[in-house]
Amino acid sequence: MTHPKIFLQHGATQSQNRLGRNAVTLLGLLTMLALLVLANLLFGARTLPLTMLGKLWQPTADDHLSLVLQARLPRLLCGMLAGMALAMAGCVIQALCRNPLADPGLLGVNAGASASLVTLGLWSATAGLSLFWQALPGALLASALVYMMSRAQQSQGQSAAVRLILAGAAISAVLGAYVQARVLLNPQLFDGFRYWMAGSLSGLGWPEFHALWPYLLPAAVLLWLLAPALNLMLLDNHTAKALGASQGWQGLLAWLGATLLCAAATAIVGPLAFVGLASAHLARRYLTLNFRLLLPGAALIGGAMVLLADLLARVLMPPAELLTGIMVALLGAPFLYLMARGQNLKEAS
Numbered sequence: 001m002t003h004p005k006i007f008l009q010h011g012a013t014q015s016q017n018r019l020g021r022n023a024v025t026l027l028g029l030l031t032m033l034a035l036l037v038l039a040n041l042l043f044g045a046r047t048l049p050l051t052m053l054g055k056l057w058q059p060t061a062d063d064h065l066s067l068v069l070q071a072r073l074p075r076l077l078c079g080m081l082a083g084m085a086l087a088m089a090g091c092v093i094q095a096l097c098r099n100p101l102a103d104p105g106l107l108g109v110n111a112g113a114s115a116s117l118v119t120l121g122l123w124s125a126t127a128g129l130s131l132f133w134q135a136l137p138g139a140l141l142a143s144a145l146v147y148m149m150s151r152a153q154q155s156q157g158q159s160a161a162v163r164l165i166l167a168g169a170a171i172s173a174v175l176g177a178y179v180q181a182r183v184l185l186n187p188q189l190f191d192g193f194r195y196w197m198a199g200s201l202s203g204l205g206w207p208e209f210h211a212l213w214p215y216l217l218p219a220a221v222l223l224w225l226l227a228p229a230l231n232l233m234l235l236d237n238h239t240a241k242a243l244g245a246s247q248g249w250q251g252l253l254a255w256l257g258a259t260l261l262c263a264a265a266t267a268i269v270g271p272l273a274f275v276g277l278a279s280a281h282l283a284r285r286y287l288t289l290n291f292r293l294l295l296p297g298a299a300l301i302g303g304a305m306v307l308l309a310d311l312l313a314r315v316l317m318p319p320a321e322l323l324t325g326i327m328v329a330l331l332g333a334p335f336l337y338l339m340a341r342g343q344n345l346k347e348a349s
Helices: 004-042 050-055 063-097 109-120 131-152 160-185 188-198 206-225 227-233 237-242 249-269 275-286 291-315 324-348
Strands: none
Touching: 004 063, 004 291, 063 160, 063 206, 063 227, 063 249, 063 275, 063 291, 109 131, 109 160, 109 188, 109 249, 131 160, 131 206, 131 249, 206 227, 206 249, 206 291, 227 249, 227 291, 275 291, 275 324, 291 324
16 A cells, blocks of 8 residues: 555655746746847847947947837837737636637727727827827727626526627627728728738837836736636636636636736737737646746747747848738747647547
């Protein structure tokens, strides 16, 4: 008969091994993100010497330094924060929907931001606002409408997760039709709208960064504090309730946090496809299902993914610049193929 202490020691050893692997993985992700930050500062239409970074804190009128401080640094910070926000929102939405294919777009944020943009862009009172402030109200309102519809439709045989998905799809379809009609009826909207819709970091500066982070920081802290509840939401409803998870107020807070993250990021950079979906999957695969580690891990992956896409967009065809959203899609499409292939191999085995 095996002594109980052996089982306890074995369990403690496994826990320590997992903790060590997770720490190494997070350190590797942090290193990768730091290298991409460095590369984004140095490379672009003009390649800068590494010694330029040592002058960042020295007051000087150097043109290279001005390029870094006024163009590249705020751009990469906005892109990195947007990628982190979409990644964390993706993790939360997949937990709330209990669907590994759920994407932040199910919040209705993308469609709401687009509808707000094509509506407020025609008003003289709001025409002078930045794209961020034109897109944010619609993103928040659309997500709120999706949540209220999902809570109102208490249909028998349908879980809350299914109702969320159906409500998100319905709102997105209606707002998508509205956006298409507005663009067709007002051709002057088309140029600016398609540029935002494709997803781009071009032209982002310090005003956009200062508008972005006040939404992201409290939302990220809120979701991290809700990590224990999010862990339980991965279980079925009866088990989660038995363990103390509240699908009511805790689910509402998680939805609110994910909405703030996704709405602010989308309003700044446009709807970047695959970031939320891919980052959440990679974090679960190489880290853990514990949201206390999953959220920061996914954030590092999402930030790195957007920075890599933006770097490639700037260096592949100099001095011309591709749209960051195009590069994100090109990076995300192979991921979806590999994910589906891996799932097929797993089922076959």
